[in-house]
Amino acid sequence: MPDLAGATNGTTSATQSIRILQAPKPITPESARQRGEEGVVMLRIHVTAQGVADDVRVQQSSGSRRLDEAARTTVQQQWRFAPAERHGIKIAAETIQQIEFRLSD
Template identity: 40%
Template sequence: QTATPTRSGPGAQLRYRSAPPPTYPIAALRGREQGTVLLRVEVSAEGRPTAVYIERSSGSRALDLAARQQVLRQWRFEPSMQDGVATSSVGLVPIEFSLPE
């Protein structure tokens, strides 16, 4: 699983402080499910995710939920800065699930 920061709101970019990958759900492994889920993440001025929405599904409900829960519970971001002040922001975060070869 990999995650790459992408642009948010008005040209800002989400930067990760801590982004541990989600655990691959057992049911998804057994079903050989893989794909990339695109999450829309609202981040507080403190760098904590306050809301995470599935912007584009991976095609697997199990993978989508695992990615959403991991970002909401475990990830931390560098706060966006505007005129030297930390502000809330919104950005898109892709999380890829790929099966080992």
């Protein structure tokens, strides 16, 4: 899985960025699919030193509350992370992740 560039703890950069270990794609809600909703959600993810996404917020909406909530919930409940590290010590950090919903998926 990719290294997430820009992982930070406050204003100090981490030596090793947050890494995604498991990232199932969110399922497009049927109600959103029926309405023809597509879009990109930008999420701000706070990852604890234990690798848990304990706070996931919509930084930029897709324009659909249904898609935004599906993305936020999936990341918080199903994604797994390796935490950032500074000088070999695991630290809490934040990162931004983009999730795209397309009807063709």
